[in-house]
């Protein structure tokens with residue numbers, strides 16, 4: 001059977017890039033596909049490696065089989081149906097684009113993203129964009145955040161897409177990988193992809209347009225093939241990636257540096273709040289766990305809302 005990778009999905013039709021010819025074949029699904037125990041609204045997602053057959057007298061194909069997924073990210077729909085939607089499969093990395101200002105990305109949003117990536121076991125990286133715009137104070141804050149997240153174990157990049165500063169590092173980062181690129185609307189995701197691969201030409205929007213551009217409209221992700229090799233998925237937001245399956249008692253497992261420090265807590269069921277002999281508290285004093293990450297951990301723990309964002 002022919003093999004390929006799904007690069008686009010509309011819900012009923014899928015673009016499958018053939019492994020051998022590189023040609024994009026429009027495929028659909030007939031009957032039931034064997035899928036590993038996930039109930040979702042879409043059986044096939046971008047990033048899926050599939051087997052397909054060409055139909056007789058047609059350029060279109062039929063997907064016959066989905067190869068085992070290395071990982072996948074689901075988005076639970078916010079409505080009551082509790083349906084899950086597979087956003088993308090087989091990701092090599094999940095990258096969050098952040099701006100300190102214009103617009104401001106809140107650190108709780110960064111931490112929610114990182115928790116999600118940890119939960120799906122997808123390596124996460126952070127790109128801080130628009131460094132051309134920051135004043136002295138904002139630059140200092142930027143450096144503090146980079147320090148915090150690097151110490152937590154995440155690779156960080158600071159770039160200006162507009163001024164083409166350090167963009168080549170991102171090209172190297174994306175090369176030959178399947179990457180999810182997430183971030184608030186307006187941080188420069190589409191601009192970055194256009195800069196890396198001018199052949200793609202995504203629409204970018206002025207800051208004043210944010211509120212018009214319906215923040216949660218795109219349900220089906222599209223994957224762009226980069227001319228340097230690799231694919232990138234530009235997602236409008238990551239709301240609803242959800243932390244729904246994480247229990248309160250294990251939330252700290254998804255903060256790697258807090259988890260590591262907790263190995264030395266006196267009580268095995270320590271929640272790292274007020275228990276005597278809490279090693280996380282000591283790590284904060286020593287500076288190996290940042291106060292900011294710890295506060296965000298507590299905020300997420302106690303804020304039911306944020307778990308459903």
Ligand SMILES: Nc1nc2c(ncn2[C@@H]2O[C@H](COP(=O)(O)OP(=O)(O)O)[C@@H](O)[C@H]2O)c(=O)[nH]1
Nearest residue numbers: 130160161162185186187188189190191204205
């Ligand atoms: N000053 C500055 N503006 C940028 C930079 N990167 C993107 N922008 C602008 O930010 C706005 C939003 O960019 P866009 O790529 O549409 O963001 P997206 O919503 O994340 O895809 C556009 O007006 C871009 O021109 C940057 O590094 N510096």
Ligand SMILES: [Mg+2]
Nearest residue numbers: 189190203204
């Ligand atoms: Mg965009």
Ligand SMILES: [Zn+2]
Nearest residue numbers: 265270272278
């Ligand atoms: Zn503790």
